[in-house]
Amino acid sequence: MVARVAGVFDEKLTEAIANSKILVVGAGGIGCEILKNLVLTGFPQIEIIDLDTIDVSNLNRQFLFHKEHVGKSKAQVAKDSALSFNPNVNIIAHHDSVISNDYGVSYFKQFNIVMNALDNRVARNHVNRMCLAANVPLIETGTAGYAGQVELIKKGLTQCYECQPKAPQKTFPGCTIRNTPSEPIHCIVWAKHLFNQLFGEEDPDQDVSPDTADPEAAGEAGASALSSEGTTSGNVERKSTRQWAADTNYDAEKLFTKLFGDDIRYLLSMENLWKKRRPPTPLTWDNLPGKDDTPAQHSGLPDQRVWSVHECAQVFAASCKALQADLAGRPEGDHLVWDKDEKSAMDFVTACANIRAYIFNIPTKSRFEIKSMAGNIIPAIATANAIVAGLAVLRAQSILRGHLAAATSVYLRPKVNHRGQLFVPEKTLTPPNPKCYVCAPKPEVGLACNLKSLTLKELTTAFKDGLNMQAPDATVEGKGLVVLSSEPGETDHNNDKTLEQIGLNDGCALLVDDFLQNYEVRVRLQQEDEEKTWRLVTDADAPMPAPKEEKPANGSNGADEPKPGPSRTRADSDSDMEIIEEDEDETTVKPPKRRRTEMSDEVVELC
């Protein structure tokens, strides 16, 4: 098949390719291209993994898929399409998440090169760690519109995916979302939360009802609002929103009246909020703006026109019905997952976000714009994916030939820059950041928080969201006390206790470990009264203090970071912490849950 190429490549490369085994993570825009390039170059053994199924919006670039494949596994269809070209290649397809116990360090070790063609940071972080742990070269790729990049990650030789701190996901305070939105995005986030409350996975941190615990609302007026409603604690709802909606049979008018009438009137009663803000205007179902308008003439696509409030209410009603039917068709206890490309889900969020925006005197937006913001959509085209995938496979060839130094990072620009470059290369490999909290020989990071208010549950979130761990275990350095266990239920009873309550104080260090990622980091706690949640303190923020000189008693010769034996040391009796025997069994991986309000599930959609 690829006989001709054998003459073009030198013997060493030809042989290296013949004996290679490659893992492609992601079968999307870049993944399809990489797979085709590998097959046509004569790579004999390829595994490809992707959790996703094919959507219509993939077809503008993911050329191994056609209309008839919509809904099928990306990995499987990609494999079948590529095999129809060259049946002699051994391709194994996994319709699965790469973040799973099935793909541990030993799995990664069997490959010569791992090629990332992912669209989200969580998976990128994970594969980064797996490749560091397995010491396998990783080629990391991404595109955004006309731009793109390819980068080699190799333990000890280059910086890793997490060496440079990435801009954090944009988050909004809960009370802004629930009580005082001022920008369209606040209403969009609220609408996505509402979707989850009504149809999706219920998350108590995504409450959409007025938040009476808002510090700003405190004072007499807030108190009067509380008492007038006769509630005893924070939230207005006693019954879950889902239950209430189900009880009304998802009656659009009743839902509307509660969400956009009663709840708004309740917010109005929290007078402190409106002293220096424009108060919201509750709406009545029967009398909505735009009711008597004749449908506007519009050019272009229908979802680029901004709907009137009346239209939004109609869309709200229709999408509620459709989503209710969808939910009813599923097994008991199942839920919907919000998807920007699912019509009713997107209609619902557009309608609710706009109605809420209108109430709060915030400009309304078209479905097209809201989709961009709600889905955090990054433009994606075939051409840039082809360019990046071509470069990635050429980089793979350099690596197989042993020319790692030639595999420097390269950035595709949308246009030629002032130095005449369409591609901006790094001159040399970028060495690892010695203070990286992931790939440094002894990873270490600071965690600034208020120990008096941060709970253990929130600490778990910090490890999952901040340190990108899947199932963290944490012990106190030198004491071996188990603070957090990834074993379900073991430390749950401490969830609501603050760090101070369990005896952790400023300067205390935790050893935090993720079994699957084979990753351990030393986390120094820093007391900060002002910090409302938590914040990682890395090299970029402040110089890292030198590691503590004082070595715990059970440390051996000081060469290795001491691994405290959890059961050997007992907690001080005045500590509120319980000690847990360490179990040798593998921990089960739970999907990370986020506490803070986020714009989207995806930080970046890069392919």
Add this chain to the structure above:
Amino acid sequence: MASPSPKSPEQNEKSKQYDRQLRLWGDHGQAALENGHICLINANALGTEIIKSIVLPGVGSVTIIDENIVSDEDIGSNFFLECSSKGLNRGSEALRLLLELNPAVQGHAVQEPPDQILKENPEFFKSFSVVIASSLSERTIQDLSQHLWDINIPFILCRSVGFLSLFRIQLKEHAVIETHPENEQVDLRLDVPFQTLADYLNGFDIDAVELKDHGHIPWIIILYKAVQKWQITNPNSWPMSRKEKNEIRSIVQEFIRKDENGVPINEENFEEALRAVNTALLPTFLPVKIQELIYSSSATNLNKDSSPFWIMCSALRGFIEAEGKGKLPVRGVLPDMTASTEHYIKLQNIYRAQAVIDAEIIYRKVQQIVAQLHCESISEADVKLFCRHTHDLYLIKGTCIATEYQLGGSVASYIARYLEEPDVMMVHYILLRAAEMFRSEHNRAPGDWEPEADIAKLKTCVTKLLSDISCSPFPKDDHIHEMCRYGGAEIHSVSAFLGGCVAQEAIKIVTKQYKPVNNMFIYDGASTNTATFTF
């Protein structure tokens, strides 16, 4: 209760399929692409990879010109050929498989050699938006490029041999109205407010605003008021220096209300005003490059063949000299900001209304010119789009490939200059040209049959080219050996990479958005270096 009819504004299938790219080039870019007709000459791996990335986003139609019969070698390197394609016409087979990617695209295959078409039916090329070719002989390259230059059809010539690849874009004249700059300047006219804006800004009294509305005043008003206050002590001047801008910031700080304890209230809109001081207070001016455009001879000496772009430039000049009082038309785009809907919409309407007025004036001027010249009319929508982007118009005036091939004085000295540079990517240009010369002399690629004997022959070609541009021969023969080892074969990943690059540039040209490469790009996969040149 009003009966909620389930009539959600439907999203059609096409906008779903193209959603991720519409966010890059918009509906009108998509429309331009769907009206586009791409011609590919030679469906080798490079050619099909290019067409793949143009068919997927939904180009209108594709014509493949290819007289060749599918060989085993083709099947081994080309994803868009099947084993059963062997012995059939390569263009037709590739087209069939490429069109499976997107049923909306029309396709045609032409089995005549391009030379014959050039000779017998040169009009054939007139209907294309872009012609893309690879693996052409030296002779055909020159004839075709000259013809396409004469009829003003964009041409992309490309090559992929072993680890080397190159593309060269020939654009006689290419105007880009939407360049999508990374950091777009706002156009607020605070220094020279037009009447309606001045009336609104002057009629606004920040001090009279109730506290609950104070946090909803658009920052544009805040800045304007701050400058007015500053001008009391600095009459007839505008804050330009860092010091003066800091004075404006202090004034904005003073505007922030205090609570009963004298602590400033945190108001997002005032924060935004402070952040905007640097960018929003830049004086309104006419960029030099736009001046050059509107006073260039193409804009001042119109004739009935003048392109819409030049007619609009001419109308723009008329506007700037008269109604615009030396300024560009108002863009009418307001950035997002913290503001109540009421203030925001009001302000937005003021800017939009002025933009509409300015665009209408220019549209009338365009109509007058069109009437005088008896040329094809230009739509109001096109004029409006032009008016929104007059601050960043971009024009490429290219050169003809046929001229480049003759290695005349200026081309020769340009190449010679780059051959002296340290990372000599220009060497690869010479090598690829030498391989082409080899092919026209020996009717095959260097190294195809007798790698050893071909080295000397290819070296003769290289030496000939170098002497044509008065350069001494290469000190070493490594590159020549490499080229012979390739035997003219394509490496799939190199072709896939370059194919993506060529398709990306072709789409920029067809949609007339973003700045295309001007005009040559070279990639060396062995060193992983890239370079661009302007011939």
